[in-house]
Amino acid sequence: MINTTPVQIEDDRTGLEISTLRRALLDNLFYIQGKFPEIASKNDFYMALAYTVRDRLLQRWLNTIQTAMKKEVKKVCYLSAEFLVGPHLENNLINLGITEQVTQAITESGLNLKELIETEEEPGLGNGGLGRLAACYMDSLSSLEVPAIGYGIRYEFGIFDQEIRDGWQVEITDKWLQYGNPWEIARPEASVTVNFGGQTEPYTDDQGNYRVRWVPGYVVKGIPYDTPIVGYKVNTVNTLRLWRSEACESFDFQRFNVGDYYGAVDDKVLSENISKVLYPNDEPIQGKKLRLEQQYFFVSCSLQDMIRIHLNDNPNLDNFQEQWAVQLNDTHPSIGVAELMRLLVDVYHYEWEKAWSITQNTFGYTNHTLLPEALEKWSLALFGNLLPRLLEIIYEINQRFLERVRIKFPNDDYKLSSLSIIDESGNKYVRMANLACVGSHHINGVAELHSELLKETVLHDFYQLFPEKFTNVTNGVTPRRWIVQSNPRLTELINSKIGENWIKNLQELRYLEGCADDGGFRWAWHEAKHAIKQDLANYIHQKLGIIVNPASLFDVQVKRIHEYKRQHLNVLHIITLYNRLKQNPSLDIPPRTFIFGGKAAPGYFMAKRIIKLITAVGDVVNNDPDIGDRLKVIFLPDYNVTFGQRVYPAADLSEQISTAGKEASGTGNMKFSLNGALTIGTLDGANVEIRQEVGEENFFLFGLTTPEVLETKAQGYYPRGYYDSNPELKGVLDLISSGFFSRGDTELFKPIVDNLLYDDPYLLLADYQSYVECQEKVSQAYKDSEYWSRMSILNVARMGKFSSDRSIQEYCERIWNVKAVPVELKNYVQAEAQLNLSNGF
DSSP states (O other), X not given: OOOOOOOOOOOTTTOOSHHHHHHHHHHHHHHTSOOOGGGOOHHHHHHHHHHHHHHHHHXXXXXHHHHHTSTTOOEEEEEOSOOOOOOSHHHHHHHHTOHHHHHHHHHHTTOOHHHHHHHSOOOOOOOSHHHHHHHHHHHHHHHTTOOEEEEEEOOSBOSOEEEEETXXXXXXXXXXXXXXXXXXXXXXXXXXXXXXXXXXXXXXXXTSOEEEEEEOSEEEEEEEEEEEEEOTTSSOEEEEEEEEEEESSOOOHHHHHTTOTTGGGHHHXXXXXXXXXXXXOOSSHHHHHHHHHHHHHHHHHHHHHHHHHXXXXXXXXXXXXXXXXXXXXXXXXXXXXXXXXXIIIIISOOOHHHHHHHHHTTEEEEOOOOOGGGSOEEEHHHHHHHOHHHHHHHHXXXXXXXHHHHHHSTTOHHHHHHHOSEEOSSSOEEEHHHHHHHHOSEEEESSHHHHHXXXXXXXXXHHHHOGGGEEEOOOOBOHIIIIXXXXXXXXXXXXXXXXXXXXTOGGGGGGGGGGGGOHHHHHHHHHHHHHHHHHHHHHHXXXXXXXXXXXXEEEEEESOOOGGGTHHHHHHHHHHHHHHHHHOTTOOOOOXXXXXXXXXXXXXXXXXXXXXXXXXXXXXXXXXXXXXXXXXXXXXXXXXXXXXXXXXXXXXXXXXXXXXXXXXXXXXXXXXXXXXXXXXXXXOTTHHHHHHHHOGGGEEEOSOOHHHHHHHHHTTXXXXXXXXXXXXXXXXXXXXXXXXXXTTOSXXXXXXXXXXXXXXXXXXXXXXXXXXXXXXXXXXXXXXXXXXXXXHHHHHHTOGXXXXXXXXXXXIIIIIOOOOOOOOOOOOOGGGOSOOOTTOO
């Protein structure tokens, strides 16, 4: 009998059989890398594997783009100066659901998947929480099947790689692109041009309408590079589109021919500087100019790109706001309000009121800071010289806006001054947060406390004028990277009890609550945590040569180094414990390993000095034979996503100790708790909501509240009084001042001690005693491993709220009015797998 069942043939580009994967791996090594196995490097094998995985997502990616281009589909555009995406390979394997098949194919090929994953360079596209949040949101947008494009800059060099030399931070160039990036696809045919400098000229058009023409001083070209962002076990793969700057004419042949060889490439060098490096030092005026160029460059490129896509299927821009929801991730892209107005009025000749209606209904604005000094503003001289037409448009927006303010608040000059987009006091400035507030339909904070404080403080007058605009969307993190990828041991343990659905619906972690009272599960939890800590201990020994005890309490503070985050308060506690142990060696406290990580901005003197203090204290404590392994102080260099994936799962205690009222939200606090760390923290940012969710009894609370901070300052804060009245605190500061931690140099840490004694803007000394007493409660709790494990399990079980999926769902419902659009895939049919342009090109 003849078998007539058709034979299923796998496509080498999409097939997942082990033999197909191995064949694809060899093909990509040979045909793309141009190497045969005997001469291939580890990076060649990584690149071949990356291309093999990219092939398997391209069908989803192109189908997602095709689906999103339909007229009735509203798309989200997330504008962000940073996207701290982290390495792609392992995350894409997880989200595609092909880790098992690829692992087997790689192993049978004689390679090690873990080694290939570790070969990948981390993209230098972000610095801290702002960029990592953007990356989590892109993951969730894809996983929730929401059509979206992330827009930013393709920085050639990241902020910097951090090394520690003699205890000091040293900045090293982050050459993340030096070996190529297999995940991106250049789209030069979609390039756009961006104007800078020059002057404006009024003219009258053929219909007698007054118009303005921008005659630029120079023009830069933006080239888009697309990276796929894969949703978790869905067909949606959204696009991260990043812009690289280049000269419109990169080589001046005439200047070269007359011997001006450097001048021949001037335009190329100046234009490419715009996308050269993430966050150039903006202390000098040249740095400020470059920052503003960067922000306008990527925003203008992105808006022009949206308009081009829109006009492919629409006759005009009348319904632009119905098909595009554009979110401003902090103030960096807020210049988009003026740029969209310029494009609508100057290029597409819309009347002002219609253009303003489109603009206001397009943008939403997320504020990320309560620090007034962090709300960006640009001097009028710099802004006018670089963007003359944009300044004219901002003047017009401001004039019309202030007319509305005068009606709402007659004879109130203070309100006019406070709300004006132009700061008229002293040197005049353009206030970018004010522009964002005026030009957006919604303004949101990123934690419940933060959103309330925005309404009460830095944006109070805007809240009085536009109360309907304000809302809150508490930040979240993606469980795919921050548990599944970074903590496979914990993932496996959770899956064994409640299955895998929690990865898509984090609220299902609640089913773990009942396991907290199961002695066997607590023991398995404790053992998993110990194994993870042993992994980190091995890494510390390998990198720093320091042996740490994995049974010790891993007390971790990893985040950007800043005075308000109060890493130096943590150091005061370390010295307190050190002094106590020196005075009483028989003191009964559990051993602790203090782990720090984070980068200081290159120009931030005090932050860099805090790093030196941490490492100096570590040098003394780690080498004191009286202390042994009872205390260890570790500073792990080069904090990034890969670093976080290694450290968050190993933490026992999460230090979230910023001054109350200063942290907008934080997401590190969420990552720690999701991985079973307990939190010691103030009532600041998202700490408030984490404590509400996990239970007050499972959170170590200390310090002044936000109202108490304000009251303390209002009454005339005198930090020296705390020093004089607290002998233990005095002993700690005196030991630092004596040169004990600086080889006798009494000047090295004098700026830190003097700042604390005579200014202390972030109230370390006011919170010191409360912090130290709270840390004693931590020590007592850690002695009872059963009790600690129970609290750890409950922390994880109750953290379901803090998924970025929940955050994105709230943005979709409250701000964007966007719905999920599932993507359909066709099965591979060999007979149809051929080019057919019979309907025309």
